[in-house]
Amino acid sequence: MLRIFSIVFIAVITLVVGVLGFRGEKFSEPPRRLFPDMDEMDYVDAQTNSSYFADGMGARIPVAGTQPRGFENGGDVQFSGDATYYTSGAIGDYFGNGLPEELELDKESVVALVNRGKERYAIYCAVCHGEGADGKGIVTNYQFPNVANLLESRFASNTYPDGQLFNVISEGKGLMSGYAYNIPVKDRWAIIAYIRSLQAAK
Ligand code: HEC
Structure with missing residues (x-):
């Protein structure tokens, strides 16, 4: 009896001290x-000094040649808020069609744009969509599902406008992630021009 009482008594004390103490x-x-989790980390608070760097500055200037997120190659801000057709693919509530005038295309530069698109497509899209855009990229050999065949007629420019392509490249769709952070605006248009040339070739 006494044993049970002591056990209960100790348990109650522990509980009361544990909860209230x-x-x-x-x-x-x-x-x-x-369990320290990540309570303490060696990061520098914004706008503070740091003895880690020789110049004592906590905030660092980007290393030459690197490209901070959200900026174009030339240093222009990529997400300016005022979405134009060039930066969003949309005109008002609708997707626009055609290459935007900001690209200032003429007979020569359009060829350069398509070539650039070919190169960028090979880097960013071909693993999934395949070199020829038929949806049979290398990942599909390893059970990556549902990759769209961009040569299907539903992706032709009369049913699937350039602006919508721009939107999918930027935002992604379903299992495809967006590439807004990886591919600058102009290169996205270059990829679109190249996809159109593949569709036309087919
Ligand atoms: C990691 C693999 C992967 C990569 C890389 C990839 N895609 Fe996709 N893409 C997919 C998949 C999967 C779908 C089908 C998405 C769905 O409908 O769920 C898709 C769908 C699409 C569609 C059709 C969207 C629709 O409206 O049905 C387009 C257009 C497209 N991709 C273009 C591109 C372009 C251009 C690139 C390169 C910038 C690219 N994709 C890179 C996997 C990828």
Whole structure:
């Protein structure tokens, strides 16, 4: 009897102290953490100094030749908020069709654009959609499902406008992720021009 009483008594004390005790107390020592998770990390707070760098500045200037997220190659901001056809593929509530005038295309530069698109397509799209855009890229050999065959007539420009292509490249769709952070705006249009040339060739 006494044994059961002591066990219950100790359990109740532990519970009461555990739940109510040591609440809101201030300690001068850092707490002992059994599971530190990521409570403490060696990051630099915004706008503060850092003794880690020789010049003492916490905020770093981007390394020469690197491209910060959200900026075009030339240093222009990529997401300016005022979405034009060139930066969004949409005109109002609808997808537009045709290559935007910002590309300032003439007979020579359109060839260069398609060539650039070919190169970018091979880098970013071919693994899934295949070199010829038939949806049979290398990943499909390894059970990657549902890759769209871009040569199907539903992706032709009269049913699937350029602006919609731009939107899918930027935002992604279904199992395909968006490439807004990887592919600059102009290169997205270059890829579109190349896909159109593949469709026309077919
Ligand atoms: C990781 C594989 C992968 C990559 C890389 C990829 N796609 Fe896709 N893409 C898919 C899949 C999967 C779908 C089908 C998405 C769905 O409908 O669920 C798709 C669908 C599409 C569609 C049709 C969307 C629709 O409206 O049905 C277009 C257009 C497209 N991709 C273009 C591109 C272009 C251009 C690139 C290169 C910039 C690219 N994709 C890169 C996997 C990929």
